[in-house]
Amino acid sequence: xxxxxxxxxxxxxxxxxxxxxxxxxxxxxxxxxxxxxxxxxxxxxxxxxxxxxxxxxxxxxxxxxxxxxxxxxxxxxxxxx
Numbered sequence: 001x002x003x004x005x006x007x008x009x010x011x012x013x014x015x016x017x018x019x020x021x022x023x024x025x026x027x028x029x030x031x032x033x034x035x036x037x038x039x040x041x042x043x044x045x046x047x048x049x050x051x052x053x054x055x056x057x058x059x060x061x062x063x064x065x066x067x068x069x070x071x072x073x074x075x076x077x078x079x080x081x
Contacts, residue, residue, distance in 0.1 A: 015040075 005011035020026075028043035058064045 003011040025042045030041045030043050032039045
């Protein structure tokens, strides 16, 4: 396979449909780097699945108030990295 792209980054790799089917990859994947290899795994769940229902329950219970107390205006004690 050849990496495709017009610029150095990002590049794309076209994975043949039979390989995706065999790996049970339908739409979303988890991508990791392991021992100098790119590993794709099918994503089993949706990262934000159920959030809409949970936010609705929070609203119904009046638990959806903004908790922002602001930042301490004295930044001298902060350690910047």
